[in-house]
Amino acid sequence: xxxxxxxxxxxxxxxxxxxxxxxxxxxxxxxxxxxxxxxxxxxxxxxxxxxxxxxxxxxxxxxxxxxxxxxxxxxxxxxxxxxxxxxxxxxxxxxxxxxxxxxxxxxxxxxxxxxxxxxxxxxxxxxxxxxxxxxxxxxxxxxxxxxxxxxxxxxxxxxxxxxxxxxxxxxxxxxxxxxxxxxxxxxxxxxxxxxxxxxxxxxxxxxxxxxxxxxxxxxxxxxxxxxxxxxxxxxxxxxxxxxxxxxxxxxxxxxxxxxxxxxxxxxxxxxxxxxxxxxxxxxxxxxxxxxxxxxxxxxxxxxxxxxxxxxxxx
Amino acid sequence: xxxxxxxxxxxxxxxxxxxxxxxxxxxxxxxxxxxxxxxxxxxxxxxxxxxxxxxxxxxxxxxxxxxxxxxxxxxxxxxxxxxxxxxxxxxxxxxxxxxxxxxxxxxxxxxxxxxxxxxxxxxxxxxxxxxxxxxxxxxxxxxxxxxxxxxxxxxxxxxxxxxxxxxxxxxxxxxxxxxxxxxxxxxxxxxxxxxxxxxxxxxxxxxxxxxxxxxxxxxxxxxxxxxxxxxxxxxxxxxxxxxxxxxxxxxxxxxxxxxxxxxxxxxxxxxxxxxxxxxxxxxxxxxxxxxxxxxxxxxxxxxxxxxxxxxxxxxxxxxxxxxxxxxxxxxxxxxxxxxxxxxxxxxxxxxxxxxxxxx
Ligand SMILES: Cc1ncc(C[n+]2csc(CCOP(=O)(O)OP(=O)(O)O)c2C)c(N)n1
Ligand SMILES: [Mg+2]
Numbered sequence: 147x148x149x150x151x152x153x154x155x156x157x158x159x160x161x162x163x164x165x166x167x168x169x170x171x172x173x174x175x176x177x178x179x180x181x182x183x184x185x186x187x188x189x190x191x192x193x194x195x196x197x198x199x200x201x202x203x204x205x206x207x208x209x210x211x212x213x214x215x216x217x218x219x220x221x222x223x224x225x226x227x228x229x230x231x232x233x234x235x236x237x238x239x240x241x242x243x244x245x246x247x248x249x250x251x252x253x254x255x256x257x258x259x260x261x262x263x264x265x266x267x268x269x270x271x272x273x274x275x276x277x278x279x280x281x282x283x284x285x286x287x288x289x290x291x292x293x294x295x296x297x298x299x300x301x302x303x304x305x306x307x308x309x310x311x312x313x314x315x316x317x318x319x320x321x322x323x324x325x326x327x328x329x330x331x332x333x334x335x336x337x338x339x340x341x342x343x344x345x346x347x348x349x350x351x352x353x354x355x356x357x358x359x360x361x362x363x364x365x366x367x368x369x370x371x372x373x374x375x376x377x378x379x380x381x382x383x384x385x386x387x388x389x390x391x392x393x394x395x396x397x398x399x400x401x402x403x404x405x406x407x408x409x410x411x412x413x414x415x416x417x418x419x420x421x422x423x424x425x426x427x428x429x430x431x432x433x434x435x436x437x438x439x440x441x442x443x444x445x446x447x448x449x450x451x452x453x454x455x456x457x458x459x460x
Numbered sequence: 461x462x463x464x465x466x467x468x469x470x471x472x473x474x475x476x477x478x479x480x481x482x483x484x485x486x487x488x489x490x491x492x493x494x495x496x497x498x499x500x501x502x503x504x505x506x507x508x509x510x511x512x513x514x515x516x517x518x519x520x521x522x523x524x525x526x527x528x529x530x531x532x533x534x535x536x537x538x539x540x541x542x543x544x545x546x547x548x549x550x551x552x553x554x555x556x557x558x559x560x561x562x563x564x565x566x567x568x569x570x571x572x573x574x575x576x577x578x579x580x581x582x583x584x585x586x587x588x589x590x591x592x593x594x595x596x597x598x599x600x601x602x603x604x605x606x607x608x609x610x611x612x613x614x615x616x617x618x619x620x621x622x623x624x625x626x627x628x629x630x631x632x633x634x635x636x637x638x639x640x641x642x643x644x645x646x647x648x649x650x651x652x653x654x655x656x657x658x659x660x661x662x663x664x665x666x667x668x669x670x671x672x673x674x675x676x677x678x679x680x681x682x683x684x685x686x687x688x689x690x691x692x693x694x695x696x697x698x699x700x701x702x703x704x705x706x707x708x709x710x711x712x713x714x715x716x717x718x719x720x721x722x723x724x725x726x727x728x729x730x731x732x733x734x735x736x737x738x739x740x741x742x743x744x745x746x747x748x749x750x751x752x753x754x755x756x757x758x759x760x761x762x763x764x765x766x767x768x769x770x771x772x773x774x775x776x777x778x779x780x781x782x783x784x785x786x787x788x789x790x791x792x793x794x795x796x797x798x799x800x801x802x803x804x805x806x807x808x809x810x811x812x813x814x815x816x817x818x819x
Contacts (some may be wrong), residue, residue, distance in 0.1 A: 175654060200469040200531075229568070230567075230568070231566060231567050231570070232569070233568075233570040234565060234566060234567075234568045235566045235567055235568065239566055239567060241567060241570070241571075243571070248531075248534050248571070249534075249563075249567070249571075251558075251559065253558050253559075255553060256527070256554065256555070256558060256601030257524070257527075258527070258560060259523070259524040259526070259527025259528050259529050259530075259531065259555065260527050260531040260534070260559070260800070261530035261531060262524065262526075262527070262528050262531060262532020263527060263529060263530055263533075263534070264531040264532070264534060264535060265531075266528055266531070266532055267531065267532040267534070267535035267536070267537050269537065270513070270532075270537065271535070277531075287479075289523065290523050290524050290527065290554070293519075293521035293523060293524030293525075294521075294527070294528075296519060296521060296522045296524075297519060297521060297524055297525070297528060339804065372614075407564045425580070441555075447570070453565075456564060456568070456569050457564075457565060457603050457604055458564065458604065458606070458628050458703070459564045459569070459572030459627035459628055460627065
């Protein structure tokens, strides 16, 4: 049930954040990953702890799946000194150097070249590790996306590009933004291996990332493309289906293919699903996160007068 | 005549080679860094000694390459990325401004980005609107960046070495026309602090001129001319724009009580604007109204017919000094004759008579 636990851990944390957020004490935007957990769980599971990841505005799941400190995440949302960025970066800059999650950047496409740079340094240092770059479907419309893939391919870098296609950029559908172009052709035209995955299927994503990882280290960049769907609004703790920018049929389709449902169905089929264990696990995560809320509320904010000293590294 | 081994470009080359010797993580990247001209002969020696693994040719992808620099620096690589013109670096503004400049701050001091962005300001031989912008004031606006604008070979080498070993992103802006100037500099490995914005280039008592880069060189020529007429100028070199430390300027103005600023770029929202604001805030009392000289307030026209009066010349500076100090008309006439003589020696769109490029 390891994969199920991986998914559930993120789901519970995100749901608790959404619930607690209503109190308006976490005063920063949140881009929740509910519905999109399969990709980071599958990817992280096939990574070595010394592999690197970089992420975007929607970074919670990437961070949690890689093993980032929950307290640092929660305290950051509360704007406190013990947060990942001392409360200075906020929810969209999660990182934890101790697990090699080096940055999250909310400028669409902004972390893609950073991840390529990490891959280049790994290659120059002869390290047998990969740099994983998470980004959404909209990032593939940016110029820097092309430039970055181009360079990674040119230098055959140990980089795995992970495109999480949730079909939307805020309220705008991919059809309106991309027409019927083929991302696969674009990627392959740069001599980058393109791998499609089964939607929201954590096992499939894990297996494909494992292949991608060894390919990337010996041959060069791989592009993992994975369709998924977010359950809640683009930014914030609520459901916004009343706005009707996403067709009801589409929503229903994806809710039935929720990664947790898929995983439970699979476990049931092979008679490996233990409901009590599952519920116990969810409860233990809930306890952990509630403790984090309590701690975060108690901790202090960073000192304003020390901010100017952070302009430069000494 | 330039001395063969003491050129401004030799100083840069020296700084690269010695820094790369000191630390194996130092690398050079850019478009053309391995080509036969080696960025005005500043990367050839490094390439010869350290090879293409450390002097790295890149695709023409400015924004991604800057992000790649940042990513590499997170794993300990110290890279210098070279843009043969300042103008090209505008394509990298997202990575430079949104990421590099605020990384240390934004991530709560957990990381820092020790990179150098080396930019060259073009001028002359029809460079035109998109190959000759002096944008140092733009870069200086952003917290977290350091901005260095050297004017002599000696300063250039020491400042470049400091920039390479600084823990922060440094924008290093040099003027193409400085390249063929020679001046003595030590062949040793030395640093000049980036916390010391101003270098005192000439002591004087009547008026303080502050300027940077090629305009500092022009100001030094002016000092020489006016000395013959009994006018004593104090020439200060504003070589680090950020962090800005104007102590030496304030001391100088308190002594001379007259001030002229000569800008490399445009006047509005320019470097001079910042300097004047600081002087105001310091409540310094001047004898005469201070003046800013700058390029005309429009983009650089390409035609040599049209850019003749675009840049500030030694004559403009001399006349302005005369105005501020109310120099006698008869003396002014003699000064103008001197200036015209100097200006007529070299066409206005060339740094020197022998100049044939590369541009
Ligand atoms: C350069 C840039 N342009 C626009 C935005 C505004 N913006 C924030 S999130 C977002 C949607 C990005 O969509 P996608 O990359 O698919 O990620 P998702 O939110 O779907 O996970 C946009 C357009 C931005 N942050 N950065
Ligand atoms: Mg999307």
